[in-house]
Amino acid sequence: MKKILIIEDESSIAELERDYLQINGFYAEIEISGEEGLKKALDEPFDLIILDLMLPRIDGFEICRQIRSKKDIPILMVSAKKEDIDKIRGLGLGADDYITKPFSPSELVARVKAHLSRYERLIGNGENKVEEIKIGGIRIDRTSRRVFVNEKEVSFTTKEFELLTFLAMNPNHVFSKEELFDKLWGMDAYGDIATVTVHVRKVREKIETFSSEPQYIETIWGAGYRFKG
16 A cells, blocks of 8 residues: 655645545555654655645745655645746755645545656566666666766656656657656646646756756757757
């Protein structure tokens, strides 16, 4: 049974999230304190974290940053704030998704299932026999989930790694933002394609010498992105 941690200071919302997750076969724990939630997230094994943005004393941004520096599991950020800047900041800190209140419990469950499925596919089964990808100065070891840029190891979040790997496995093919979102997030009924732009920017910062003049991930204006093989 997959174990989910809910860090949410509004008890009624947290209990609703927990109840729907349990109905759908998940085990869920609640922490209403940001400090305690962070401690539990770092000290105990969880498969996914649902993290509220607006918490007293320590906000979701800082919690996300600290969790991501230690662990590479899906983080679903939740907030009543709808501004794009908050989405971009949260995704930039390593959150895998951002959902705005109010939302339906079924939408939350759908996103949880989708992220767990993609995370397992990425790291769990070893079914894909293409173990290493090497293009230019980039080497991607899919078995150990490690990326080397000019033989120096660089850390990637799960979704950043999945985006880089997908593009590198399809060199010289132009993918629109919508195509990338559908293939990597698979939640086009709910999601926001702005997350693609954020993740491309983060990947570029890690693999490009000058991210404003990309050597690998090229923007094709009006069409999308292409990995130059």
